[in-house]
Amino acid sequence: MPDHPPPxxxxxxxxxxxxxxxxxxxRQVCRTKAIVAIDPGEPPFIDPNLCYGCLxxxxxxxxxxxxx
Ligand code: SF4
Ligand code: SF4
Incomplete structure (x- = not known):
């Protein structure tokens, strides 16, 4: 369960x-490090539990x- 609904x-x-x-x-500019890279050769994804929609x-x- 997410801690809160996605923004x-x-x-x-x-x-x-x-x-x-x-x-x-x-990722470097994201204050909550919501942009997560699992595999260095693949695009990162945005963790909805960390993203607060600042864009x-x-x-x-x-x-x-x-x-x-
Ligand atoms: S192109 Fe992909 S890996 Fe490069 S800065 Fe943009 S989101 Fe990050
Ligand atoms: S919109 Fe979300 S992923 Fe993008 S910088 Fe803001 S908190 Fe990070």
Whole structure:
């Protein structure tokens, strides 16, 4: 069970646009580290339990891979 419902503006990672960067800039700017990479060669995903919908990551990703 999630601790709280996902925020209405929670974005997602577009797996086609995402370049699976070695250092995900979007993760670096996320204050709650809600962007999680399991496999370095695969796009990260956004943990709905940590994301609070600030959308800073959308602006930060150089490939526009985070979409609303
Ligand atoms: S979300 Fe953006 S910054 Fe992060 S790995 Fe994908 S393309 Fe790179
Ligand atoms: S919307 Fe904000 S809290 Fe959610 S993943 Fe992006 S930067 Fe992190």
């Amino acid at each position: 209405p503006k929670m974005p997602r990672v577009d797996g086609v646009r995402c370049q699976a960067c070695r250092k995900c800039v979007a 800073v990551c959308m602006v930060a990703c150089p490939y526009q891979a985070i979409v609303g």
